[in-house]
Amino acid sequence: MNGSAIWLGPDAPERVIAHLGGQGFRVVGPRVEDGVLVLEELTAGDSLPTGWHDRAAPGSYRLERREGNGPRARERFGYRVGAQAWKRYLHPPELRLFTAERAAGGGLDLHPEKGPEAPLALIGVRPCDLTAIAVQDRVLMGGRHVDEAYAARRHGAFLVVVECTTPGATCFCASFGSGPGAEGGFDLALTELIDDERHGFVARAGSARGEALLEALGGRPASAPETDGRRRAVDEAAHAMGRRLDVDGARSALAEGAGLPLWNDVAERCLNCANCTLVCPTCFCVTIEDVTDLSGDVAERRRRWDSCFSLDFSYLHGGSVRRSGAARYRQWLTHKLSSWFEQFGEAGCVGCGRCIAWCPVGIDLTQEAAIAIEQRRQADAMPRGRGPAGRGARR
Amino acid sequence: MKRPADASGPVARAAQRRRPRLAVWKFSSCDGCQLTLLDCEDELLALADRLEVAYFLEASRAVVEGPYDLSLVEGSITTPDELERIQEVRRQSRTVIAIGACATAGGIQSLRNVLDVDELARTVYAEPSYLDVLATATPIAEHVKVDFELRGCPITKEQLLEAIGAFLHGRRPAFGTVSVCQECKRRGTVCVMVSGGVPCLGPVTQAGCGALCPAYGRGCYGCFGPAESPNVASLMRWWQDELGVEPAATVRALRTFNAAAPAFADAAAAADESGRPGGEGA
Numbered sequence: 001m002n003g004s005a006i007w008l009g010p011d012a013p014e015r016v017i018a019h020l021g022g023q024g025f026r027v028v029g030p031r032v033e034d035g036v037l038v039l040e041e042l043t044a045g046d047s048l049p050t051g052w053h054d055r056a057a058p059g060s061y062r063l064e065r066r067e068g069n070g071p072r073a074r075e076r077f078g079y080r081v082g083a084q085a086w087k088r089y090l091h092p093p094e095l096r097l098f099t100a101e102r103a104a105g106g107g108l109d110l111h112p113e114k115g116p117e118a119p120l121a122l123i124g125v126r127p128c129d130l131t132a133i134a135v136q137d138r139v140l141m142g143g144r145h146v147d148e149a150y151a152a153r154r155h156g157a158f159l160v161v162v163e164c165t166t167p168g169a170t171c172f173c174a175s176f177g178s179g180p181g182a183e184g185g186f187d188l189a190l191t192e193l194i195d196d197e198r199h200g201f202v203a204r205a206g207s208a209r210g211e212a213l214l215e216a217l218g219g220r221p222a223s224a225p226e227t228d229g230r231r232r233a234v235d236e237a238a239h240a241m242g243r244r245l246d247v248d249g250a251r252s253a254l255a256e257g258a259g260l261p262l263w264n265d266v267a268e269r270c271l272n273c274a275n276c277t278l279v280c281p282t283c284f285c286v287t288i289e290d291v292t293d294l295s296g297d298v299a300e301r302r303r304r305w306d307s308c309f310s311l312d313f314s315y316l317h318g319g320s321v322r323r324s325g326a327a328r329y330r331q332w333l334t335h336k337l338s339s340w341f342e343q344f345g346e347a348g349c350v351g352c353g354r355c356i357a358w359c360p361v362g363i364d365l366t367q368e369a370a371i372a373i374e375q376r377r378q379a380d381a382m383p384r385g386r387g388p389a390g391r392g393a394r395r
Numbered sequence: 396m397k398r399p400a401d402a403s404g405p406v407a408r409a410a411q412r413r414r415p416r417l418a419v420w421k422f423s424s425c426d427g428c429q430l431t432l433l434d435c436e437d438e439l440l441a442l443a444d445r446l447e448v449a450y451f452l453e454a455s456r457a458v459v460e461g462p463y464d465l466s467l468v469e470g471s472i473t474t475p476d477e478l479e480r481i482q483e484v485r486r487q488s489r490t491v492i493a494i495g496a497c498a499t500a501g502g503i504q505s506l507r508n509v510l511d512v513d514e515l516a517r518t519v520y521a522e523p524s525y526l527d528v529l530a531t532a533t534p535i536a537e538h539v540k541v542d543f544e545l546r547g548c549p550i551t552k553e554q555l556l557e558a559i560g561a562f563l564h565g566r567r568p569a570f571g572t573v574s575v576c577q578e579c580k581r582r583g584t585v586c587v588m589v590s591g592g593v594p595c596l597g598p599v600t601q602a603g604c605g606a607l608c609p610a611y612g613r614g615c616y617g618c619f620g621p622a623e624s625p626n627v628a629s630l631m632r633w634w635q636d637e638l639g640v641e642p643a644a645t646v647r648a649l650r651t652f653n654a655a656a657p658a659f660a661d662a663a664a665a666a667d668e669s670g671r672p673g674g675e676g677a
């Protein structure tokens with residue numbers, strides 16, 4: 001969209017929520033509940049958190065309130081991403097697919113699940129997560145087999161992005177170019193500017209619906225210092241990432257990484273708990289199960305999130321293929337950073353850092369990837385066929 | 396329950412057949428798991444419709460002679476008498492499902508396994524000579540073939556009904572052996588360990604409770620025993636090094652309802668001896 005940027009006051013999120021709620025959207029956004037950040041359904045009159053910021057580190061995430069009267073105490077988006085990702089709403093953790101009942105006179109009556117009633121409006125999507133939604137779009141709707149449940153939620157969803165100006169310690173979106181700014185794929189983009197002189201949002205529309213929303217919200221065209229301020233803040237954020245990843249290096253090292261020594265070292269620490277995959281905004285794997293009631297006359301097919309860290313995930317006749325923790329961690333890291341390219345033409349990681357913070361023992365994929373790159377380099381420096389990590393070595 | 400009108404349909408035929416006989420047995424335990432069956436209030440009629448409750452002293456004194464199609468076995472083996480009785484239960488039962496932490500891992504009474512039972516008896520009883528107990532409390536599967544195990548202290552109603560439903564219809568029960576963390580994430584609970592530094596056994600504990608404790612801000616106590624591939628040593632190292640948990644406290648956390656489950660018992664023994672969960676060198 002070519003419409004010019006609009007300046008909105010610090011209550012822009014609430015006005016967006018009220019407006020979209022009034023239009024019949026099911027509005028979802030961040031809330032602080034019991035001291036943790038969650039994504040919840042919101043209704044007109046609900047407000048988003050104010051004055052909170054987060055500190056993430058491997059295996060640790062703390063949400064804190066800013067003390068004092070400084071401008072940051074009024075900041076609306078001082079936190080980055082919490083444990084929950086938007087896939088909770090677009091690709092729900094548990095879903096009944098259909099119910100089957102024995103029909104009178106034999107046969108089965110099938111009752112498919114009804115789709116969602118109202119379109120979603122997601123408020124406060126960070127650029128990394130916006131990219132993650134595009135990644136899941138390709139996986140779940142891009143091929144010949146469209147995931148109906150995802151498509152039903154995704155179509156018509158209204159996306160309100162909030163650009164990042166202060167990246168966290170576990171963030172590395174800049175390595176992928178999936179943040180900290182957003183140039184498209186949204187309906188509305190907000191960038192919060194806060195200092196002693198001003199507090200508000202530079203708002204840009206990314207679709208006709210976004211234009212219409214901006215028009216309805218009023219506001220005045222953003223001034224040159226405001227639009228420049230937005231650009232500068234986002235550019236500076238790109239250079240203030242807490243972490244970085246050599247995307248190309250990881251891709252090629254892991255493509256030939258099956259025999260590298262690091263897997264056994266990670267397996268010493270990895271709990272096989274699956275948290276990394278379940279918090280990851282791009283991981284899409286599910287498992288299907290059928291259950292009956294006691295009478296045996298009613299059956300249900302359900303699907304729920306699964307993970308390549310589950311033993312059953314690689315179950316073929318005779319047992320699970322990836323039994324060791326080493327094999328399972330290798331599958332995760334290799335899929336995210338390497339084989340996803342072969343499969344879907346891009347990376348399976350957007351650099352949101354969730355898997356680093358929410359790993360209960362702080363395993364950091366940027367660090368493990370750097371080790372893989374280094375070990376691959378060392379192995380390649382050795383004469384072919386020698387050493388434990390010679391090409392083609394497999395365990 | 397809906398029934399097809401056609402009296403020759405497969406369901407009608409099944410209903411005309413003898414209902415499978417259910418027996419519920421108690422060994423060394425607190426009765427809590429058996430009570431879960433009585434707790435299935437809404438489903439009791441459907442259950443009675445499908446199963447003949449032939450032996451269930453907690454519910455009825457009426458006793459129907461064996462053999463039984465399905466035996467639910469609660470409790471661990473702790474006395475010489477129980478050693479014999481479990482063999483008889485197995486002989487009389489087509490399918491045996493062990494229910495609860497006692498029956499699947501020894502239960503809280505297996506704390507004695509790392510202590511001297513005679514000394515304990517002398518401390519507690521005025522006349523220990525009246526006691527006739529084994530040195531250890533052991534799970535049912537150590538003595539007879541068990542067809543399926545339901546974990547938990549106590550088991551959950553949902554898993555019990557699912558297991559019985561699966562038995563009745565000849566299918567595999569639809570629950571896994573993954574970590575409690577997966578249930579936490581599915582229900583949307585924000586991790587109490589990462590966000591609050593609360594020691595939690597969830598990453599090494601089998602799912603089944605629905606991640607109850609983390610939903611109330613508590614760490615997991617490990618009621619459902621070790622998950623499918625638990626790395627207990629790594630989690631205990633993290634507790635000690637990052638959360639500041641004392642070695643003795645890690646041992647206590649592992650020695651509760653599933654104290655004798657090998658993954659928990661081994662890590663506790665290693666920490667007990669060296670102060671480090673993986674043993675000396677860790």
Ligand code: SF4
Binds near residue numbers: 348353355
């Ligand atoms: S792999 Fe980790 S950093 Fe990358 S998108 Fe997934 S959770 Fe975020």
Ligand code: SF4
Binds near residue numbers: 306335
């Ligand atoms: S990393 Fe594992 S859970 Fe995630 S998409 Fe790949 S296979 Fe699935």
Ligand code: SF4
Binds near residue numbers: 270277
């Ligand atoms: S890397 Fe961390 S979060 Fe992922 S399975 Fe291993 S211990 Fe769990």
Ligand code: SF4
Binds near residue numbers: 585587589
């Ligand atoms: S609260 Fe416990 S069970 Fe839940 S995700 Fe965290 S470590 Fe796992």
